[in-house]
Amino acid sequence: MLSHRVKYYKHSIRILWNKLNSKQYITKDKYSAITVEMSGVCNLNCEFCAYKDKDEGKVIMSNDDFFDNINQLADLDQEYIALTPLMGDIFIDKHFSDKIDFLERHPKIKGYEFITNLITASEDALSQLSNAKKLTRMTISFYGHSLASFRKVTNRPASQYHRLIKNVNYLASISDKFQAKLAGCIKTDQKFNWTPHDKPGADENDLQRSVRKLAQQNGDFYWSGNEGDLDSWSGRITQADMDELDMGFKIVGPSVPMIGPCALLFAGPVIMADGRVNACACRAEKGLIIGDVKKSPLYEILSPENPLFEDLLARHKKNDYPKECINCKIFMSIYRKPHKRSTITTDEYLDERRGQCERARLKSHMNKS
Numbered sequence: 001m002l003s004h005r006v007k008y009y010k011h012s013i014r015i016l017w018n019k020l021n022s023k024q025y026i027t028k029d030k031y032s033a034i035t036v037e038m039s040g041v042c043n044l045n046c047e048f049c050a051y052k053d054k055d056e057g058k059v060i061m062s063n064d065d066f067f068d069n070i071n072q073l074a075d076l077d078q079e080y081i082a083l084t085p086l087m088g089d090i091f092i093d094k095h096f097s098d099k100i101d102f103l104e105r106h107p108k109i110k111g112y113e114f115i116t117n118l119i120t121a122s123e124d125a126l127s128q129l130s131n132a133k134k135l136t137r138m139t140i141s142f143y144g145h146s147l148a149s150f151r152k153v154t155n156r157p158a159s160q161y162h163r164l165i166k167n168v169n170y171l172a173s174i175s176d177k178f179q180a181k182l183a184g185c186i187k188t189d190q191k192f193n194w195t196p197h198d199k200p201g202a203d204e205n206d207l208q209r210s211v212r213k214l215a216q217q218n219g220d221f222y223w224s225g226n227e228g229d230l231d232s233w234s235g236r237i238t239q240a241d242m243d244e245l246d247m248g249f250k251i252v253g254p255s256v257p258m259i260g261p262c263a264l265l266f267a268g269p270v271i272m273a274d275g276r277v278n279a280c281a282c283r284a285e286k287g288l289i290i291g292d293v294k295k296s297p298l299y300e301i302l303s304p305e306n307p308l309f310e311d312l313l314a315r316h317k318k319n320d321y322p323k324e325c326i327n328c329k330i331f332m333s334i335y336r337k338p339h340k341r342s343t344i345t346t347d348e349y350l351d352e353r354r355g356q357c358e359r360a361r362l363k364s365h366m367n368k369s
């Protein structure tokens, strides 16, 4: 695998060339999704996550707010919804089932997906998902590969680790019923080099055995491995923190040079559990907030003419990035051509978004009159 640094230099020349030739690449595919956070609350407190400093938005979105947000997105022609919170876990929501049921029944919503740590999922919730027709992908994010590493990374007691194993075993037992793609990834000691698809070793623990069972029972289970390159969350997580953790994690910056606007400003914002709208699905930061659904309709917040979005984009165009974006690991220049994806220019994207917002605005006014 190419190192972060090698990738950086590899992309630099192409990006500069594309900028010189005014070529822009905004990914456009039917799975582009806007995120709606059911929960801004998490059951873990991972060492490499800014959740430990999170002081706003630690709430659950009410059913009424969730339904209203989905209806507004449907009016904006959004057919696919992402449910992964910026910081939180969706199974914390006691009304998870009502919200999934709403998405399944919604005539205009075609699909949804999410990433979870799975620990607070109930058997009923997992059974409901095994029958879901619109769930496209559920990814389990594991933190630690043993009881000791789980506790070290998450700062949570053994009871949560045992609950995770119980849930993975239950998921394995019903995983053949899932229409959705099931996947897993892990953040743990970088010396841990393992996949559930390899031949089992003699010293595997209960967690490894449960993930192996899931991979065998599901047949199509995708394992993306152990991720060690991490974001600094605007400087709140430092390399010194990671060195102290002593698990080999590296804080890295962008894999491409920061030139021009970040393509993630055009990839789908996040409606957070408390109603604030974050411009991208990466870092949740004050400087990235472009509105609040409790104060304005989504067709105004997502409009290219929203002054908060206009300001953010104008700064990115001048390479004058707000502090929230500096050194972001996820930054992706609009001048980098994505592999095998259909793309449009930023102007084409904004024209399309403008049309969607205008149609939603007219519809809303007609419904009121």
Ligand code: SF4
Pocket (backbone or CB within 6 Å): 042, 043, 044, 045, 046, 048, 049, 050, 051, 086, 087, 088, 089, 117, 143
């Ligand atoms: S599970 Fe995810 S959101 Fe929760 S603390 Fe860990 S990294 Fe953060």
Ligand code: SF4
Pocket (backbone or CB within 6 Å): 262, 263, 264, 265, 279, 280, 281, 282, 283, 324, 325, 326, 328, 329, 330, 331, 332
């Ligand atoms: S640089 Fe990072 S935080 Fe800023 S818009 Fe891009 S993905 Fe979001």
